[in-house]
Amino acid sequence: MQFGLTETQETLKKSAREFLNAECPMTTVRGIIESAAPFDAALGSKIKAQGWTGLLAPEEYGGHGMGMVEMAVVLEEMGRALLPGPFFSTTLLAGIILSRGGSEQQKNKYLKPIAEGDARATLAQFGADRRAHFVTEAAAADFIVCAGPIDGEPCIFVTTSAPTTLTPSLDLTRRLYDVDLRSTPMDFLARGRSAQEILDSTLDIATAGLTAEMTGGMQRLLEITVAYAKTRKQFGRPIGQFQAVQHLCADMLLMTESARSAAYYACYAVQEQLPNASEAVSIAKSYISDAYREVGNRAIQVHGGMGFTWENDCHLYYRRAKASEIALGDAIYHRERLARIILDKHKHSTTAIPAMPGCRAQQSHKEHAGKNAVAHQGRKKTSPRRTATNAQAAAMRTAQSPTTLRDSTSDANFNSAILQSYIDISTIDHRCRNKN
Amino acid sequence: MDLNLTPQERAFRDEVRAWLFANVPANWERDHLEDTMHQRFAFLKEWQRKVYEAGWAGVAWPKEYGGRGATLMEQVIFTEEMARAAAPQLANVLGLSLVGPTIIAFGTEEQKKRYLPKILSAEEIWCQGFSEPNAGSDLANVRTEARIEGDAFVINGQKVWNSYGWAADWCALLTRTDPQSQKHKGLTYILVDMHSPGVEVRPLLQMTGETEFAEIFFRDVRVPIANALGPIGDGWNVAIGTLMHERATLGASVQVTYRRQLDRLLELAHTVERDGRPAAEDPLMRQKLAQCHAELEIMRLNQMRSITKINQSGVPGAEGSVQKIFWSEYNQRFQQVAMEMLGAAGQLTKGAPGAIDDGLWAYSFLRARGNTIEAGTSEIQRNIVGHFVLGLPKSY
Numbered sequence: 001m002q003f004g005l006t007e008t009q010e011t012l013k014k015s016a017r018e019f020l021n022a023e024c025p026m027t028t029v030r031g032i033i034e035s036a037a038p039f040d041a042a043l044g045s046k047i048k049a050q051g052w053t054g055l056l057a058p059e060e061y062g063g064h065g066m067g068m069v070e071m072a073v074v075l076e077e078m079g080r081a082l083l084p085g086p087f088f089s090t091t092l093l094a095g096i097i098l099s100r101g102g103s104e105q106q107k108n109k110y111l112k113p114i115a116e117g118d119a120r121a122t123l124a125q126f127g128a129d130r131r132a133h134f135v136t137e138a139a140a141a142d143f144i145v146c147a148g149p150i151d152g153e154p155c156i157f158v159t160t161s162a163p164t165t166l167t168p169s170l171d172l173t174r175r176l177y178d179v180d181l182r183s184t185p186m187d188f189l190a191r192g193r194s195a196q197e198i199l200d201s202t203l204d205i206a207t208a209g210l211t212a213e214m215t216g217g218m219q220r221l222l223e224i225t226v227a228y229a230k231t232r233k234q235f236g237r238p239i240g241q242f243q244a245v246q247h248l249c250a251d252m253l254l255m256t257e258s259a260r261s262a263a264y265y266a267c268y269a270v271q272e273q274l275p276n277a278s279e280a281v282s283i284a285k286s287y288i289s290d291a292y293r294e295v296g297n298r299a300i301q302v303h304g305g306m307g308f309t310w311e312n313d314c315h316l317y318y319r320r321a322k323a324s325e326i327a328l329g330d331a332i333y334h335r336e337r338l339a340r341i342i343l344d345k346h347k348h349s350t351t352a353i354p355a356m357p358g359c360r361a362q363q364s365h366k367e368h369a370g371k372n373a374v375a376h377q378g379r380k381k382t383s384p385r386r387t388a389t390n391a392q393a394a395a396m397r398t399a400q401s402p403t404t405l406r407d408s409t410s411d412a413n414f415n416s417a418i419l420q421s422y423i424d425i426s427t428i429d430h431r432c433r434n435k436n
Numbered sequence: 437m438d439l440n441l442t443p444q445e446r447a448f449r450d451e452v453r454a455w456l457f458a459n460v461p462a463n464w465e466r467d468h469l470e471d472t473m474h475q476r477f478a479f480l481k482e483w484q485r486k487v488y489e490a491g492w493a494g495v496a497w498p499k500e501y502g503g504r505g506a507t508l509m510e511q512v513i514f515t516e517e518m519a520r521a522a523a524p525q526l527a528n529v530l531g532l533s534l535v536g537p538t539i540i541a542f543g544t545e546e547q548k549k550r551y552l553p554k555i556l557s558a559e560e561i562w563c564q565g566f567s568e569p570n571a572g573s574d575l576a577n578v579r580t581e582a583r584i585e586g587d588a589f590v591i592n593g594q595k596v597w598n599s600y601g602w603a604a605d606w607c608a609l610l611t612r613t614d615p616q617s618q619k620h621k622g623l624t625y626i627l628v629d630m631h632s633p634g635v636e637v638r639p640l641l642q643m644t645g646e647t648e649f650a651e652i653f654f655r656d657v658r659v660p661i662a663n664a665l666g667p668i669g670d671g672w673n674v675a676i677g678t679l680m681h682e683r684a685t686l687g688a689s690v691q692v693t694y695r696r697q698l699d700r701l702l703e704l705a706h707t708v709e710r711d712g713r714p715a716a717e718d719p720l721m722r723q724k725l726a727q728c729h730a731e732l733e734i735m736r737l738n739q740m741r742s743i744t745k746i747n748q749s750g751v752p753g754a755e756g757s758v759q760k761i762f763w764s765e766y767n768q769r770f771q772q773v774a775m776e777m778l779g780a781a782g783q784l785t786k787g788a789p790g791a792i793d794d795g796l797w798a799y800s801f802l803r804a805r806g807n808t809i810e811a812g813t814s815e816i817q818r819n820i821v822g823h824f825v826l827g828l829p830k831s832y
Contacts, residue, residue, distance in 0.1 A: 001438065001439055001440065001441055001442070001445060001509055001740070001744075002437065002438045002439075002744055003437060003439055003737070003740040003741045003743075003744045004437065004741065004744045004745065004748070005437060006437065009437070069437050226826050226827070226828065229828060230827070230828060230829070237829070238828075238829055240822070240826075240828035240829060241828065241829040241830070241831050242831065243815070243818070243819065243822075243831045245828075246818060246819065246822030246823075246826075246828050246831060247815070247818040247819075247822065249821075249822055249826055249828060250761075250817075250818040250819075250821035250822050250825075250826070251818070253758065253821055253825060253826060254758050254761055254762060254821070257738065257741075257755075257758060258734045258738055258762070260741075261734055261737035261738045261740075261741050262730075262733075262734050262737060264437065265439070265737050268437055268439060272439075280733075282730075283729075283730040283733050283734065286726070286727070286730050287730050287731070287734055332723065335722070335723045335726035335727055335730070336719075336722060336723070336726065338726035338729055338730060339722035339723070339725060339726040342702055342725065342726065342729050343702060343705060343706075343716045343722060343725065344716075
């Protein structure tokens with residue numbers, strides 16, 4: 001057993017750090033934030049030259065076919081540099097879903113240009129109203145992979161043209177868009193159960209990658225905060241000499257190192273397709289969602305008045321921390337996923353992930369109640385206890401008004417939750433059997 | 437990165453597992469439930485002797501001193517398998533985890549031959565004499581005096597918070613050999629026979645009602661000079677070596693204990709009711725239990741990374757302090773979650789009708805208060821991380 005980076009991985013990490021230090025310093029990050037362009041083409045072509053866009057993709061589609069641990073090494077450095085732009089949405093979200101679904105012809109058409117660094121893409125998860133919200137870097141995308149229910153059936157398709165609207169949000173380095181898919185051309189990759197499976201496994205892998213990226217951000221906050229605590233003087237001595245400050249920094253290290261353990265294990269688990277991969281992902285995302293935000297907060301506090309200024313970089317990371325916490329399922333979502341594994345083991349395979357708050361923003365109460373009734377019918381065989389829990393969860397959901405939910409919605413889990421809870425696998429089975 | 441066991445590690449694991457399956461006494465926990473502390477300890481000593489005779493004690497210790505000469509990873513596998521088999525713990529906790537490794541690192545050939553095999557066989561039980569009434573976190577303030585008279589130290593002073601002091605045959609004692617010296621200079625680490633004239637052990641009644649710890653008084657206790665471990669006057673470095681081991685290795689064993697306790701709580705979640713339904717269905721409890729599970733897994737992963745690092749560098753580093761903070765504070769959070777989940781019955785103590793697991797949870801809740809104090813307080817650990825890991829200026 002060896003839980004550390006190999007020599008090759010260390011070399012990759014070092015070269016990624018050197019590249020990003022040189023090509024993506026904070027002045028560049030701030031330049032991109034202020035730019036109106038949907039993405040920075042010059043930086044994009046330099047990243048393409050590094051070969052990172054094809055790191056994960058199979059060789060037959062122009063990639064290098066490397067593992068998720070190698071990807072994690074690069075993502076950690078990207079997170080450390082706060083790299084803005086469509087790399088994550090293209091390579092991790094769209095790239096992974098395309099490498100797992102679609103025909104050879106579709107892979108050649110979509111995955112290959114991604115791997116070769118010639119196309120940018122993203123993933124949009126839409127609801128029953130065929131609109132997608134919180135879509136990452138949609139304006140930079142040459143095409144969008146879309147996942148959601150069509151007539152109650154989970155579907156994944158690619159569209160090359162869809163109207164996008166920027167929705168200004170906290171993270172200035174990762175822009176979010178509304179995407180209208182109501183009259184868009186659709187090139188279908190998968191439908192039904194396989195669509196659900198492709199999406200689920202993609203989200204696990206992408207989430208693992210996101211946690212590695214988040215760890216890099218934590219690392220950078222720790223570094224700049226410790227450096228500041230060593231040089232900033234008050235009462236005639238560096239503030240880092242005061243235990244109150246030292247202990248804040250010590251906890252930042254503890255959280256960062258713990259995040260690193262969890263993130264790398266999650267990436268390793270999805271790479272090796274371990275049976276507990278989803279669990280490892282939820283452990284990492286639940287912990288790191290809280291930890292990155294907390295490290296960001298402590299970084300700001302140690303920087304004092306300086307930390308509260310626009311000029312200081314801490315807030316840019318803190319913004320990313322909050323957005324990353326929300327993306328792909330927040331801590332509460334992933335803890336519930338864990339609870340299903342550790343508490344509901346015997347029922348786990350038939351249990352859908354619960355809806356996240358906000359998933360009904362696009363649905364009326366009436367529709368919602370109807371869907372729940374369908375879901376319950378499909379779960380006839382489950383234990384009375386499980387039904388009680390579902391009924392209770394449904395009651396909790398209906399107690400909240402759609403308007404407030406819209407305000408508190410979170411991006412990816414917003415729609416993935418629709419897929420995962422309203423399109424219950426058991427009801428899909430039922431329908432498929434009827435069709436046959 | 438390769439988290440699979442190597443073929444050698446797998447073979448080792450299978451062998452340990454088979455041996456434990458055949459040798460762990462059935463129902464030992466139930467059979468020894470009513471034991472006094474001393475009866476139970478006698479049973480654990482007997483168990484360790486059996487483990488030693490089968491060649492499993494001191495997995496990573498050199499063969500020539502009775503160990504198995506295996507890797508640190510195999511040591512960890514052994515610890516995990518012991519827990520998996522719900523085997524009794526080995527009696528000589530401090531000898532195995534602290535004193536032995538320190539003797540291996542600093543001892544003379546004669547000392548290694550003399551002490552190590554008997555640590556492994558539990559023939560000689562060890563305690564550690566570091567803390568004093570005025571040298572707790574400020575350990576370098578040690579005042580227990582070891583005056584050199586001819587070929588012997590004459591020891592006078594008082595030690596406190598000595599785990600297993602009541603059971604110990606030997607004590608790893610931190611003393612001041614140079615009365616003019618200050619702080620970490622002039623200290624000497626001495627191996628003291630607890631049966632020597634002038635040694636008095638008094639049990640220390642703890643807030644849990646137990647006497648797990650002791651106070652030890654030394655009055656003109658004569659110890660041969662040859663019993664100094666490491667050079668005279670260099671005791672601080674030797675003691676720090678011990679503390680590093682304590683922090684690096686304690687984590688590995690507590691993690692396994694915590695896992696068993698969390699698994700038990702998860703089991704109870706299906707039977708204990710909150711608001712007329714099993715706690716396992718309470719959304720808030722589910723969140724809290726999942727949080728404990730995640731943290732405990734991360735603790736295990738941190739340890740795996742740390743073991744990999746120690747394997748590469750050969751010595752435990754100051755990062756052990758990070759582990760110490762993690763496990764001690766985790767356990768306090770966990771015990772609180774357990775008490776919340778168990779509700780009113782959680783407060784019932786041993787022997788009370790309706791006490792869950794015979795009061796184990798009420799006991800553990802109190803016992804956990806000590807976690808952030810023993811083996812270096814959380815505050816001291818954070819100072820160590822701040823200064824030695826992050827390079828911040830020393831605060832004191």
